[in-house]
Amino acid sequence: MHAKMTKLQAVFSLSLVFLCLCSKTLGQAPVQAPAQAPSKPADTPAPRGTPDVTKILQKAGGFTILLRLLRTTAVADQIKGQLDNSDTGFTLFAPTDSAFSNLKSGTLNSLSNEEKIRLMQFHTLPKFYSLENFETVTNPVRTQAGDTKPGDYPLNLTAAGGQVNISTGLVNATVSGTLFSAKQLAVYRVDKVLLPLDIFVPKPPAPAPAPVKPKAKKAAASPKSSSSTTTTPPLVVDSGAVGLTEHGMLVSVGFSVFIAAFSLR
Numbered sequence: 001m002h003a004k005m006t007k008l009q010a011v012f013s014l015s016l017v018f019l020c021l022c023s024k025t026l027g028q029a030p031v032q033a034p035a036q037a038p039s040k041p042a043d044t045p046a047p048r049g050t051p052d053v054t055k056i057l058q059k060a061g062g063f064t065i066l067l068r069l070l071r072t073t074a075v076a077d078q079i080k081g082q083l084d085n086s087d088t089g090f091t092l093f094a095p096t097d098s099a100f101s102n103l104k105s106g107t108l109n110s111l112s113n114e115e116k117i118r119l120m121q122f123h124t125l126p127k128f129y130s131l132e133n134f135e136t137v138t139n140p141v142r143t144q145a146g147d148t149k150p151g152d153y154p155l156n157l158t159a160a161g162g163q164v165n166i167s168t169g170l171v172n173a174t175v176s177g178t179l180f181s182a183k184q185l186a187v188y189r190v191d192k193v194l195l196p197l198d199i200f201v202p203k204p205p206a207p208a209p210a211p212v213k214p215k216a217k218k219a220a221a222s223p224k225s226s227s228s229t230t231t232t233p234p235l236v237v238d239s240g241a242v243g244l245t246e247h248g249m250l251v252s253v254g255f256s257v258f259i260a261a262f263s264l265r
């Protein structure tokens with residue numbers, strides 16, 4: 001009786017263990033296998049196989065947050081799909097984990113899913129750029145985020161002697177290394193997360209006009225031009241320092257700082 005019981009128990013627990021192992025490996029294999037396999041680094045990429053952004057970043061290490069974002073936004077798949085199916089090249093600016101950790105806390109959490117997708121697409125240029133190519137780009141450069149409406153989500157690049165500076169209008173970053181550069185795909189390490197103005201500073205309803213002269217109201221001003229002028233310029237300057245998390249808050253903080261600065265005089 002006893003022996004039977006223990007045998008049964010043994011079988012039972014063995015199968016449990018087996019089940020656990022199975023589900024574990026089933027669940028994790030696709031993600032971990034490539035990362036852990038210490039296969040010989042294929043330094044010379046296969047001549048025809050499509051380069052895989054995810055594998056490149058995993059191999060380089062230190063891109064956990066970027067990898068997660070590229071996966072959850074499906075931008076990694078997007079890049080892969082387009083590399084597979086067209087001759088369009090891609091350039092990816094890859095912010096390191098420390099670049100992400102230098103963001104104001106809550107920055108990522110404050111973004112909607114749509115904004116996260118835009119953020120990832122903003123780091124992607126729908127064209128292959130070698131370091132030399134950067135020296136002759138015409139600014140602003142089109143990013144994947146601005147694909148639907150050209151002129152949106154622009155990025156400025158300046159390069160000389162192998163050094164590449166990137167400016168979003170909010171953030172200045174530099175390219176600090178080349179992770180991959182072959183026919184269709186370039187992946188560059190950057191020291192900062194490229195925060196697009198389009199997400200982190202709400203667009204003013206209209207281009208901010210020059211301040212209305214206080215007493216120049218002789219002729220009946222058209223009702224449109226007299227509508228309150230939105231004071232955006234000072235905010236843009238401050239926003240980098242003040243904090244990028246809550247848009248609404250940011251504006252009011254920036255604005256009251258602006259007011260306070262004036263009332264102190």
Ligand SMILES: *[C@@H]1O[C@H](CO)[C@@H](O)[C@H](O)[C@H]1NC(C)=O
Nearest residue numbers: 158159160161163164165174
């Ligand atoms: C990049 O920025 C740094 C720091 O602002 C500056 O010293 C350097 O000249 C810039 N390089 C290029 C190529 O724009």
Ligand SMILES: *[C@@H]1O[C@H](CO)[C@@H](O)[C@H](O)[C@H]1NC(C)=O
Nearest residue numbers: 139140155156167168169170
């Ligand atoms: C980017 O470059 C364009 C063209 O030179 C310029 O008009 C624009 O102000 C620049 N934007 C930033 C954020 O540097």
Ligand SMILES: *[C@@H]1O[C@H](CO)[C@@H](O)[C@H](O)[C@H]1NC(C)=O
Nearest residue numbers: 167169170171172173240241
């Ligand atoms: C970025 O660099 C430009 C030119 O060097 C400078 O005018 C601007 O203040 C910098 N912006 C930030 C946010 O550091």
